[in-house]
Amino acid sequence: MGNHLLEASSGDRCVVGYSVSPGEQFLIALEITKTKPLHVYLQIKNLKVGSRASEYEIPLELSSAVLENNYFQIEIVQASKVVKNTIDLQHYIVINTGDGIHFTSLEQLFLEAPKKLCKWNHRSVSDVICSFHAYNVRGSALQVSYSTRLGSVVRFEFNLLHETFKSVEELNDIAGDCLNSCSPCLPTTKDCEMISVPELIFSCFDNFIYSLESSVMKFPATESISGDQTLVSAAGVVAKQYSTKKLRFYVANMLNSGCHLFKRNANGDWDMMEILERNVSKKESSPLVNCTIRCQGRSHLEIISGSECGKIFRWVYDFRDEVVLESLEFDVAGEDETLLDVQVLGNTAYYMVNREYIGYKTLC
Numbered sequence: 001m002g003n004h005l006l007e008a009s010s011g012d013r014c015v016v017g018y019s020v021s022p023g024e025q026f027l028i029a030l031e032i033t034k035t036k037p038l039h040v041y042l043q044i045k046n047l048k049v050g051s052r053a054s055e056y057e058i059p060l061e062l063s064s065a066v067l068e069n070n071y072f073q074i075e076i077v078q079a080s081k082v083v084k085n086t087i088d089l090q091h092y093i094v095i096n097t098g099d100g101i102h103f104t105s106l107e108q109l110f111l112e113a114p115k116k117l118c119k120w121n122h123r124s125v126s127d128v129i130c131s132f133h134a135y136n137v138r139g140s141a142l143q144v145s146y147s148t149r150l151g152s153v154v155r156f157e158f159n160l161l162h163e164t165f166k167s168v169e170e171l172n173d174i175a176g177d178c179l180n181s182c183s184p185c186l187p188t189t190k191d192c193e194m195i196s197v198p199e200l201i202f203s204c205f206d207n208f209i210y211s212l213e214s215s216v217m218k219f220p221a222t223e224s225i226s227g228d229q230t231l232v233s234a235a236g237v238v239a240k241q242y243s244t245k246k247l248r249f250y251v252a253n254m255l256n257s258g259c260h261l262f263k264r265n266a267n268g269d270w271d272m273m274e275i276l277e278r279n280v281s282k283k284e285s286s287p288l289v290n291c292t293i294r295c296q297g298r299s300h301l302e303i304i305s306g307s308e309c310g311k312i313f314r315w316v317y318d319f320r321d322e323v324v325l326e327s328l329e330f331d332v333a334g335e336d337e338t339l340l341d342v343q344v345l346g347n348t349a350y351y352m353v354n355r356e357y358i359g360y361k362t363l364c
Contacts, residue, residue: 002034002332006045006053007357014355016072024345029358030074034242056109059116062097071098081140081160101144103158118163120156131182147179147202174216177205180287185236185248188295203234209252218272221252221260230255233290251303253291255284259303276315284308288340304349306339309330312349314363
């Protein structure tokens with residue numbers, strides 16, 4: 001079985017998101033009360049010293065129309081600020097509440113009277129932010145890209161010095177259905193201090209994967225016309241970086257199928273490489289079970305997914321010989337429990353179980 005790291009602090013709360021900081025120093029869990037009036041809390045645990053978690057209630061500005069658990073999300077991002085010609089590195093906490101994106105520094109939480117968080121409001125009151133990714137860019141700023149339920153993508157910047165916002169790009173209706181997940185396609189050995197705009201990968205309920213760089217591209221995640229196969233998550237990794245081109249791999253988590261692996265070669269062509277099937281005994285239905293992909297060594301890929309049966313699934317694929325080397329299942333929770341939001345750092349897979357607790361599993 002897996003190991004418990006952090007549980008909901010009381011019976012009237014649920015865990016709606018978590019994030020592990022670069023270097024695996026902090027685990028931050030986002031909790032909300034189950035009944036109104038809604039209160040939002042952060043539990044912060046130092047993973048290096050094994051201390052008990054500290055709790056902070058945070059003053060979020062929330063729209064009463066958008067309080068669905070599925071749309072809460074949290075990220076810890078390391079960002080650089082230039083202060084008096086000196087680069088100051090800080091951790092920022094970025095939170096999605098469906099109606100907007102909120103920002104605070106980790107230092108700000110420790111103040112006796114923390115101020116109200118800065119918030120970017122999504123303009124469309126009929127739409128909802130489903131997923132986002134935040135990253136460090138030049139000019140002492142964080143850039144955020146997010147996807148919505150109505151198939152739009154928005155980019156904006158948050159200036160760390162002045163705590164102001166600037167719209168960068170808005171792509172309306174690029175998909176005909178919900179863009180359920182947003183994740184970066186980066187090298188596994190990415191420098192956490194890197195300042196750049198990554199390629200972004202979006203999964204959509206229309207069963208297409210969308211890639212955003214200088215323009216939007218899309219390709220089908222499955223050739224099946226089965227009505228019970230739905231794309232719910234996608235991720236990518238840069239396996240080889242050449243002077244002007246890249247070799248990239250993408251994984252798509254398909255309900256009632258498994259993880260579909262694709263290659264995008266240096267010329268930009270897409271190829272289906274493998275369908276990595278999950279051995280499950282019941283029909284899958286959760287749109288929240290995600291997948292991850294990263295490189296191991298010179299020619300191996302590690303693909304990991306959560307599940308609705310209490311298991312973590314792990315595959316190792318040799319993309320040079322085009323063969324699956326390992327296929328493993330880890331029982332980390334009960335057979336009827338759902339593993340959400342799998343995050344893999346170092347040799348550890350972190351996961352959330354039924355919005356009740358955060359656990360981890362050492363992979364090898």
